[in-house]
Amino acid sequence: MRTHIVIALAASLAGGQALAVDPPSCAVPDNLLFMDNTLTRVTAAVSKERRLAAVVLGTGSSTLTGVDGPNQAYPARLGQALGQMLPNVAVRVASRTQGGQTADIMRRSMKDLLSDEKPNLVIWQTGTVDAIRRVEVDEFRVALETGVESLHAAGADVILMNMQYSPRTESMIAVAPYGDEMRAVAEQRGVPLFDRFAIMRYWADEGAFDFYAAGRNNDLALRVHDCLGRALASLIVGAGHLQAFVNKSGR
Amino acid sequence: MHAPVVTTGRDLRLDLFRGIALWLIYLDHIPSNVVSWITIRNFGFSDATEIFIFISGFTAAFVYGRAMRERGLVVSGARIMRRAWQIYVAHIFLFAIYMAEISYVATSFDNPLYAEEMNILDFLKQPDVTIVQAMLLKFKPVNMDVLPLYIILLLWFPPILWLLQRGPTLALGASLALYVATWYFGWNLPAYPDGNWVFNPFAWQLLFVFGAWCALGGARRLAPILQSNLTLALAVLYLGFAFVIALSWYLPEQAIVPHSLEHLIYPIDKTNLDVLRFAHFLALAILTVRFVPRTWPMLNSPLLYPAILCGQHSLEVFCLGVFLAFAGHFALVEISGAFWMQVVISVLGIVAMIGTAALVTWYKSLEGRGPGSRKKPPDADVAGAEA
Numbered sequence: 001m002r003t004h005i006v007i008a009l010a011a012s013l014a015g016g017q018a019l020a021v022d023p024p025s026c027a028v029p030d031n032l033l034f035m036d037n038t039l040t041r042v043t044a045a046v047s048k049e050r051r052l053a054a055v056v057l058g059t060g061s062s063t064l065t066g067v068d069g070p071n072q073a074y075p076a077r078l079g080q081a082l083g084q085m086l087p088n089v090a091v092r093v094a095s096r097t098q099g100g101q102t103a104d105i106m107r108r109s110m111k112d113l114l115s116d117e118k119p120n121l122v123i124w125q126t127g128t129v130d131a132i133r134r135v136e137v138d139e140f141r142v143a144l145e146t147g148v149e150s151l152h153a154a155g156a157d158v159i160l161m162n163m164q165y166s167p168r169t170e171s172m173i174a175v176a177p178y179g180d181e182m183r184a185v186a187e188q189r190g191v192p193l194f195d196r197f198a199i200m201r202y203w204a205d206e207g208a209f210d211f212y213a214a215g216r217n218n219d220l221a222l223r224v225h226d227c228l229g230r231a232l233a234s235l236i237v238g239a240g241h242l243q244a245f246v247n248k249s250g251r
Numbered sequence: 252m253h254a255p256v257v258t259t260g261r262d263l264r265l266d267l268f269r270g271i272a273l274w275l276i277y278l279d280h281i282p283s284n285v286v287s288w289i290t291i292r293n294f295g296f297s298d299a300t301e302i303f304i305f306i307s308g309f310t311a312a313f314v315y316g317r318a319m320r321e322r323g324l325v326v327s328g329a330r331i332m333r334r335a336w337q338i339y340v341a342h343i344f345l346f347a348i349y350m351a352e353i354s355y356v357a358t359s360f361d362n363p364l365y366a367e368e369m370n371i372l373d374f375l376k377q378p379d380v381t382i383v384q385a386m387l388l389k390f391k392p393v394n395m396d397v398l399p400l401y402i403i404l405l406l407w408f409p410p411i412l413w414l415l416q417r418g419p420t421l422a423l424g425a426s427l428a429l430y431v432a433t434w435y436f437g438w439n440l441p442a443y444p445d446g447n448w449v450f451n452p453f454a455w456q457l458l459f460v461f462g463a464w465c466a467l468g469g470a471r472r473l474a475p476i477l478q479s480n481l482t483l484a485l486a487v488l489y490l491g492f493a494f495v496i497a498l499s500w501y502l503p504e505q506a507i508v509p510h511s512l513e514h515l516i517y518p519i520d521k522t523n524l525d526v527l528r529f530a531h532f533l534a535l536a537i538l539t540v541r542f543v544p545r546t547w548p549m550l551n552s553p554l555l556y557p558a559i560l561c562g563q564h565s566l567e568v569f570c571l572g573v574f575l576a577f578a579g580h581f582a583l584v585e586i587s588g589a590f591w592m593q594v595v596i597s598v599l600g601i602v603a604m605i606g607t608a609a610l611v612t613w614y615k616s617l618e619g620r621g622p623g624s625r626k627k628p629p630d631a632d633v634a635g636a637e638a
Contacts, residue, residue, distance in 0.1 A: 133446075135445050170283060171280075
């Protein structure tokens with residue numbers, strides 16, 4: 001019910017023309033996006049080599065189904081957004097995603113990832129599978145810490161990405177303790193946290209998206225992933241101090 | 252509504268604070284509930300679970316201790332086992348409700364954005380495994396960890412109680428030794444599909460046994476310490492410290508807590524009843540016994556009666572609370588998640604808990620077991636003396 005009212009309102013307020021150019025705004029306020037933590041390795045690689053090799057290490061929520069899924073999921077959207085923002089930088093965003101992986105399983109796969117991709121930035125999306133399987137919070141934190149350490153040791157910056165905001169499953173999946181650990185580890189290790197949960201929550205509160213919507217319609221997922229990719233690109237530019245490389249005319 | 256309160260020598264403060272703890276647990280169990288901001292977990296280390304387990308230990312010792320003195324180990328042990336069985340049945344009933352909710356969501360809601368989250372439904376694909384694991388108390392859905400803990404605590408309570416009556420210090424020492432060994436060796440019970448129990452019974456037993464120890468004369472022995480101003484000052488200082496730390500969780504941009512201190516105190520381990528949590532509960536308890544005396548006139552006021560009533564029927568009210576938290580979240584998702592709706596759901600839930608407690612009192616009075624009746628000797632099943 002609410003969906004329809006919100007959309008109708010948005011349409012009547014925005015007018016057809018604006019809507020066609022700009023889908024419902026999914027801008028993210030700076031205080032939700034940025035922390036003090038910076039991406040020094042990214043800064044160095046971009047300023048010295050004009051190169052940014054990023055990898056998304058994630059699970060099911062970093063992917064979309066369908067033939068065109070890989071091109072529509074946020075890792076690909078991130079690559080495109082970064083490419084537009086940083087035209088003079090060789091940007092590559094690889095996606096290493098596999099469903100059902102706990103943080104600990106992903107940590108074990110990092111060695112291969114590092115030797116295959118030689119990234120200077122890894123966006124590590126995790127937490128949901130651990131919350132579903134109710135992995136011990138202690139073990140989850142240890143996996144995060146050792147994972148971040150080994151990525152840093154290999155010369156890659158890290159962005160931690162937490163769970164999606166999923167109102168329907170909130171009473172079945174207790175994500176909060178895992179989100180708390182991710183925030184704590186991010187603060188202790190000085191890595192940026194892409195607070196996907198808070199950002200999606202903010203979008204829901206602002207009426208940008210209706211996450212209660214049921215049904216197999218892919219439209220919501222496509223738009224959310226596009227917005228996530230662009231927000232993530234802003235975070236990388238901000239935390240990597242890459243403003244000097246941003247294409248002014250395109251923004 | 253305001254019935255005469257039982258006066259079997261029972262400390263009404265126990266019922267009052269257990270009732271309040273049950274309300275707080277309910278509020279905390281509704282996801283993204285604005286009203287849960289008022290619950291104590293946001294102001295320090297411990298939460299309502301500590302209160303609930305401590306008071307449950309206290310009342311269990313109070314009730315079954317008397318039975319053990321009067322009727323012996325076998326009879327009191329048998330009653331404790333019956334209680335454990337009732338709680339087990341209640342837990343399985345809650346599990347059935349959880350299954351109903353999750354199955355509904357599985358069939359009615361299938362958005363590609365949440366394909367990953369829907370993996371929570373995987374256990375529906377292999378009910379042969381998960382239902383058996385649930386009955387073995389290994390598979391426990393979210394918010395359904397307290398009752399299994401309670402069952403385990405009751406199962407080994409008869410020998411503990413026996414020991415508490417003969418050598419209380421020894422019993423408490425044994426409990427503490429088990430707690431320390433648990434931390435040292437990392438003991439816990441296995442859970443399904445991964446990991447261990449969310450409330451480690453080997454650690455949480457300390458709070459339960461401590462409650463029982465207090466009920467059997469320990470509180471009297473502690474009285475000089477509890478009444479000292481130094482104790483009070485330490486408790487207030489510690490609560491203040493915990494409050495500042497808790498504040499830092501919500502103001503992450505302000506660096507209130509130095510990194511060295513963070514290293515020292517984190518993680519605050521709920522699973523294994525962190526010492527910081529235990530101490531926080533102790534400090535709260537010290538303040539409470541100091542400022543809320545047993546003879547506090549308010550304990551007989553109609554204002555506090557609803558909470559006392561809920562505390563006297565803790566099993567029924569706890570189970571209802573878990574169910575209402577599911578139902579409340581469901582209403583927030585399906586109808587509206589607005590601020591006012593969260594307040595309405597919170598208030599309605601507590602009203603339902605009070606109504607149910609009143610109903611249970613009425614049923615028990617029909618059976619001649621209620622507070623108004625003296626037909627049966629007061630025992631474990633008297634409404635006002637329920638463990």
